[in-house]
Amino acid sequence: MTEHTDVAVITRPQIRVQDSAKSFSGRTVVDVEDITFGDKPIEGLIGPNGAGKTTLMRMIMHSISLDRGTITLSPVPGDPSADVVLSRLPSHRMAGHGVVKSNQVIMDFDKLTILDSLLLACAHHRYEQPHRIFEEQRVYNEGIEEITQYLEFFSFPDPYGFALSAGEKKLLDIVRCLLLKPKVLLLDEPTAGLSDEATEQVMHVVRDLAASGTSVVIVEHDLNVIWNLCDEVHFMAEGSILMRGTPDEIREHKTVIEKYLGEGHV
Ligand SMILES: Nc1ncnc2c1ncn2[C@@H]1O[C@H](COP(=O)(O)OP(=O)(O)OP(=O)(O)O)[C@@H](O)[C@H]1O
Ligand SMILES: [Mg+2]
Numbered sequence: 001m002t003e004h005t006d007v008a009v010i011t012r013p014q015i016r017v018q019d020s021a022k023s024f025s026g027r028t029v030v031d032v033e034d035i036t037f038g039d040k041p042i043e044g045l046i047g048p049n050g051a052g053k054t055t056l057m058r059m060i061m062h063s064i065s066l067d068r069g070t071i072t073l074s075p076v077p078g079d080p081s082a083d084v085v086l087s088r089l090p091s092h093r094m095a096g097h098g099v100v101k102s103n104q105v106i107m108d109f110d111k112l113t114i115l116d117s118l119l120l121a122c123a124h125h126r127y128e129q130p131h132r133i134f135e136e137q138r139v140y141n142e143g144i145e146e147i148t149q150y151l152e153f154f155s156f157p158d159p160y161g162f163a164l165s166a167g168e169k170k171l172l173d174i175v176r177c178l179l180l181k182p183k184v185l186l187l188d189e190p191t192a193g194l195s196d197e198a199t200e201q202v203m204h205v206v207r208d209l210a211a212s213g214t215s216v217v218i219v220e221h222d223l224n225v226i227w228n229l230c231d232e233v234h235f236m237a238e239g240s241i242l243m244r245g246t247p248d249e250i251r252e253h254k255t256v257i258e259k260y261l262g263e264g265h266v
Contacts, residue, residue, distance in 0.1 A: 020069025
């Protein structure tokens with residue numbers, strides 16, 4: 001009998017954005033015809049400041065309303081019966097469907113310690129009243145092991161204290177996302193303000209997550225992160241996705257150089 005050594009095929013969740021637009025004060029900032037995220041494990045979304053990247057991520061999360069369009073999650077591509085129309089869901093239901101986003105602008109954790117913030121993330125799915133996590137020993141015990149692993153991995157100096165530096169807050173937000181066990185993880189400038197070491201650590205956990213079947217979309221201006229991490233890159237400018245391709249195709253493309261990278265980029 002021949003041993004079967006093929007690597008198991010991982011079905012990757014996809015998000016499709018169709019004919020979707022958003023304007024602010026009459027100015028269209030996103031107008032996307034038809035794009036799919038999740039064809040590849042880790043996809044980048046790059047483009048100049050104001051291109052509409054964060055707005056597009058927020059449209060997917062439905063944390064802002066759409067002027068028009070449909071955004072669909074296919075947890076099992078090829079099985080339309082499992083599709084979920086995200087653009088009809090309230091944003092607080094996204095995590096329940098495995099769609100999770102980190103924030104470009106650092107969230108305010110001033111009122112909770114690092115540990116309590118993360119315990120709250122663990123409680124998100126399980127309790128209608130998430131504050132009960134602080135009372136329930138069993139859930140605390142379940143959550144604390146995973147939390148401790150992340151806190152040690154990222155070397156948080158004092159989990160019982162508050163996240164003080166911008167970098168700590170950024171990492172805390174990323175760990176919060178990981179604890180939600182995302183099927184699709186949208187990362188909006190996850191490494192902005194992080195040390196080189198912490199950036200490497202974030203890249204490491206993102207690779208692990210993608211290898212386990214999560215679809216990752218990462219918005220970044222640190223292009224070393226994009227070129228090193230992504231299997232595919234979408235280029236966005238003036239509200240539209242102008243092209244997609246491999247990192248090499250995108251970094252060498254005339255339009256990307258003209259509109260974003262500039263001549264002589266490395
Ligand atoms: N809530 C808002 N009200 C008004 N205008 C907004 C709002 N959010 C975004 N915009 C505008 O929409 C445009 C796109 O912004 P967005 O934040 O999506 O860009 P971005 O590609 O994420 O840029 P960056 O790389 O600087 O983060 C910008 O001109 C911005 O000023
Ligand atoms: Mg942005």
